[in-house]
Amino acid sequence: MTDEKVVAYIKKCLDAGRMAEAIDTSKVTGAPLSKEELNGYIRKYLENGWMQKAIDGARAAGIELSKDVLSGYVNKYLEKEKIYSAVDASRIIGMPLPKEKIAIIGKECLRKGKITSALEAYKIIKEKPPEEELIICGNICFKNGLLSDGLEAYKLANKTPPEDELVICGNMCFNIGQITPGLEAYKLANKTPAKEILRICGEACLLEKRTDDARKAFVAAQKVEEMNNSKTIQVREISLEELKNSKIDISSKGFGQKVCSDCGNRTGIKERYFEVSRCPETKEDEEELDKLMKIQHGIENFIVELDVLGNGRGLINSSICGNCGSKDVVLISGDAMEYIEIKAGKK
Ligand SMILES: [Zn+2]
Numbered sequence: 058m059t060d061e062k063v064v065a066y067i068k069k070c071l072d073a074g075r076m077a078e079a080i081d082t083s084k085v086t087g088a089p090l091s092k093e094e095l096n097g098y099i100r101k102y103l104e105n106g107w108m109q110k111a112i113d114g115a116r117a118a119g120i121e122l123s124k125d126v127l128s129g130y131v132n133k134y135l136e137k138e139k140i141y142s143a144v145d146a147s148r149i150i151g152m153p154l155p156k157e158k159i160a161i162i163g164k165e166c167l168r169k170g171k172i173t174s175a176l177e178a179y180k181i182i183k184e185k186p187p188e189e190e191l192i193i194c195g196n197i198c199f200k201n202g203l204l205s206d207g208l209e210a211y212k213l214a215n216k217t218p219p220e221d222e223l224v225i226c227g228n229m230c231f232n233i234g235q236i237t238p239g240l241e242a243y244k245l246a247n248k249t250p251a252k253e254i255l256r257i258c259g260e261a262c263l264l265e266k267r268t269d270d271a272r273k274a275f276v277a278a279q280k281v282e283e284m285n286n287s288k289t290i291q292v293r294e295i296s297l298e299e300l301k302n303s304k305i306d307i308s309s310k311g312f313g314q315k316v317c318s319d320c321g322n323r324t325g326i327k328e329r330y331f332e333v334s335r336c337p338e339t340k341e342d343e344e345e346l347d348k349l350m351k352i353q354h355g356i357e358n359f360i361v362e363l364d365v366l367g368n369g370r371g372l373i374n375s376s377i378c379g380n381c382g383s384k385d386v387v388l389i390s391g392d393a394m395e396y397i398e399i400k401a402g403k404k
Pocket of ligand 1: 321322380381383
């Protein structure tokens with residue numbers, strides 16, 4: 058080996074934490090290796106969290122490493138939330154980790170959205186992270202566009218992530234060119250992203266020369282545009298069961314107790330629900346929807362709630378009195394503003 062190669066080899070050993078090998082090489086070849094240099098590397102190993110490599114290296118170099126110095130680093134790892142390094146180092150030097158401190162660190166990690174480190178900390182102290190802290194953590198992850206971390210936090214909290222948080226996450230993903238988690242987040246929220254933000258995502262992917270992702274983003278933008286331009290209205294009957302299983306909170310959407318205007322009956326009201334692909338905007342649209350409802354479902358009297366099913370889809374409700382057969386059934390709470398009546402239907 059030439060001198061240059063020897064020096065390069067020694068440096069490589071030192072960088073990788075193989076100090077004994079570097080020292081041997083230096084001895085055999087006569088290449089210089091100063092104690093200061095070795096000392097510097099040992100500090101570097103310790104900073105990196107490589108406790109064992111530092112101890113082995115110091116032994117090979119004949120440098121003393123006091124227990125105080127080492128335990129000082131264990132505390133340093135904890136402060137820097139390097140949980141793995143702290144655990145490893147504490148095991149090596151036989152120093153038990155302070156439980157209260159780890160509990161605090163676990164909580165701090167959750168507050169920073171560092172779910173993996175947090176879970177590691179809680180695992181060490183054999184405790185479960187508190188539910189509310191997990192949700193805070195999940196929301197921070199979502200804000201940072203880290204969908205899978207956020208989902209994990211919510212899953213551990215046994216909660217379903219709210220639509221709004223998922224949309225925030227989706228938008229962040231798109232802004233940083235993460236098309237796949239972005240689309241996934243929107244899908245989970247049962248929402249459609251705006252075509253503009255999908256294009257922004259595509260541009261971000263192009264900048265990083267990720268052409269497949271860019272294509273995916275632009276195709277998604279195209280689809281949204283086509284969907285928005287689609288003129289046909291489609292209606293599909295959905296069961297109450299399906300409605301309940303969807304993320305729509307039907308209790309808050311005016312689906313309360315109903316009463317027949319004609320006979321005052323409050324029980325046995327027959328209700329049917331339909332999903333409408335987009336909300337009618339023009340008189341022609343309304344006529345088209347009336348026709349569809351009558352021909353396909355035999356319903357002449359119904360109400361539409363706009364844009365409640367996501368993706369611009371509306372919800373149709375048709376109620377018939379089980380007592381007198383009247384179609385003039387209204388909500389007891391009478392919050393008529395919640396509804397847009399398309400057709401009065403009064404005879
Ligand atoms: Zn009635």
